[in-house]
Amino acid sequence: MKTQVDSNGIVTLTREGEALVKDSPLYNEGLRPTTMEEHNWTSYNFASLWIGMSICLPTYAMAGGLISLGMNWWQAIITIILGNCIVLIPILLNSHAGTKFGIPYPVFARLWFGSKGAHIPAVARGLIGAGWFGINCWFGGAAIDTLLMSMTDWGNVPGHLWISFLGFWAINVWVAYRGPEAIRKMEAWAAPVLIIMSLALLIWALTSAGGWGPMLSAPSKFATTGEFLKVFFPALTGAIAFWATMALNIPDFCRYAKSQKAQVVGQSSALPTTMGFFSFIGVAVTSATVVIYGEALWDPAAVLAKFSPLAIFFGTIGIVLATLTTNVAANIVAPARAVENLAPRRLSYQNGALIAGFVGLLMQPWYILENFGNYIFLWLGTYGALLGPIDGIAIADYWLVRKRRIHLTELYKTNGIYSYKSGYNTHALWAMLIGIAIPFICKYIPGLTIVWDNAWTIGLLISLAVYTWVMKGNASIISAKQYEQVTSQAAAGKAS
Template sequence: MKTQTVSNGIVTLTKEGEEAIKNSPLYNEGLRPTRTAEHTWTSYNFASLWIGMSICLPTYAMAAGLISLGMNWWQAILTIILGNCIVLIPILLNSHAGTKFGIPYPVFARLWFGSKGAHIPAVARGLIGAGWFGINCWFGGAAIDTLLMSMTGWANVPGHLWISFFGFWLLNVWVAYRGPEAIKKMEAWAAPILIIMSLALLVWALTKAGGWGPMLSAPSKFTTTAEFLKVFFPALTGAIAFWATMALNIPDFCRYAKSQKAQVIGQSSSLPTTMGFFSFIGVAVASATVVIYGEALWDPAAVLAKFSPFAIFLGTIGIILATLTTNVAANIVAPARAVENLAPRRLSYKAGALIAGVVSLLLQPWYILENFGNYIFLWLGTYGALLGPIDGIAIADYWLVRKRRIHLTELYKTNGIYTYKTGFNGRAIWAMLIGIAIPFISKYIPGLSIIWDNAWTVGLLISLVIYTWMMKNDGSILSANDYEKITANNKQTIAS
């Protein structure tokens, strides 16, 4: 029986396929494969998604963090751009699966970890997403607090910072609660506004400072290549890890893509360029403030606080918009889907969004951002070491093991081929643990710390190779003939 059909590279369920799984405990409206009419995202939608997510206070702060660690401006910017070019590779590889089969990340994870084991990578990604959600709320709340103090007597209100934080947190949770389609619409109109506001800030800085300012000509603090590399590799891992989360759950968005071309062009043209562009604005504006105010101001809210009340009002709207577009897209969808996947028949995306918001508070973002060492090395570096191996397994399974052939209805069966007898694929778990353990152990062995400094990349490659080897000839792999038996081909189908 043909349970799925392919047209123009997009695979959807047939009526028979949907009937076969609609009563499964692993199925609900949020986790089912998308239908043809739902593939509406164009290249612009993906470009605006990444522009909206990349223009945010953590991006602005990351360049500052690298310069505070000793890099000069161009070393910091190139490190960030290189890191984003590297992470773009797994993003595009995992995007293909989401686009072709229309499945969200937790369902995609069932393919390689099993129907029950999928909770491991889904919850891991979800916890990190919740952590980022809290970080962005703290950034945004603190910025709003700074701007309110500059306009009113807000500084005299007891606990004003915490009030700003929790108020902004509530706004983020409310917007996230409205769902992915609302996110798509918000990103579409917010992206051009954020670009204009960013350029306006850069033009102001250049005009007021009469040039780029002294910091752009300040030399690196490193006197030898060895000193530079000691900071460069963990910084590069941090830059990669910044979006390593999205490299995993990008199917949550690409499942709505009109075509593979739409998602590839939209993402490739916007991610590295926007991250490099906004990081540069952060460095350039901070450089200009040395000339204008006699000190380097790395906090954009602190810069805006020196403007006129009307400019502060516009800047506050910009900061709220920049944080919202990042937070609700990059940091709430994954944990919400992870919660939903725990009990598809009882929990919805909206319930998951609320739970993720509460978890973000428990992770204490104020501690993570206590200093740049925590931010770059503890937070970004540590979760990069965790997510790298999972990324490697995802890529290996879809591209090397299964060769882009998936039996969609089996993903929603409690006793299907992707259940792996116990619901867990032990080979995926072992590949993940080995990929995490080797970099972690190397951290404490003299002369091998460079492996830990590149934990995301090393872990990805180790787990990719081990998983591919261990899954050779597994019974869940579809042959080309098996795939043809279940897949109806539309005459308009192109290479997928």
């Protein structure tokens, strides 16, 4: 029986296929494959998604963190751009599965970890997303607090910083609660606004300082190549890990893509360029503040606080918009889907969004942001070591093991071929643990710390190789003939 139909590279369930699984405990409206009509995201939607997510306070501050560690401006910017070009590869590879089969990340994870085992990578990604949610809320809340103090007597209010933080957190949760379609619409108009405001800030800095400023002419603090590389590799891992979360759950968005071309063009054109561009603005504006104010102001809110009340008002709107577009898209969808996947019949995306918001508070973002060492090495480096192996397993399973063939209805069966033994694929568990353990052990072996410094990349490659090897001939792999037996081909140009 044909349970799925392929129309121009987009696979959807047939009526017969949907009837088979719609009553399954693993199926609900948020986790089901998308319909052909729901594949409506264009290249512009994906470009605006990444522009909206990349123009944020953590991006602005990232280059500053690298400069504080000893890099000069161009070393910091190149490190960030290179890291984003590297992470773009797994983003595009995992995007293909989401686009072709219309499945969200937790369902995609059932393919390689099993119907129950999928909770492991889904919750791991969700916890990190919730942590980022808290970090962005703290950035945004602190910025709003600074701006309010510059305009009013807000600083005399007891607990004013915490009030700003919790108020901004509540706004983020409310927007996220409205769902992915609301996110798409917000990103579409927010992206050009954020670009214009970023350019305005850069133009102000150049004209007010009479040039680029001293920071762009300051040399690197590293005397030798060896000294530079000791910072470069962990910094590169941090730059990769910045979006390593999205490399996993990008199917949550690409399941709505009109075509593979739409998601590839939109993402490739926007991610590395916007991250490099906005990081450079952070460096250039901070450099200008040395000339204008006699000190380096890395916090854009501190810069705006010196402007006129009208400029502060519009600047506050820009900061709120920049943080919202990043937070609700990059950091709440994945944990909300992970929570929903725990009990699809009892929990919804909206329940997940609320729970993720509260978990973000428990992650204590104020501690993570206490200094750049915590931010780049403790936070970004550590979770990069966790997510790299999961990324490797996802890529290996879809591209090397299954060769892009998925039996959709089996993903929603408690006893289907993707349930493995008792709902867990132990091959994936071992591949993940090996990919995490080897870099972690090398961290404590003299001469091998470079493996830990590149934990995301090396962990990804190790788990990819191990998983591909142990999954050879696995019973869950369907052949080309079996795939044809359940998949019908729609006439060109027609939707299912």
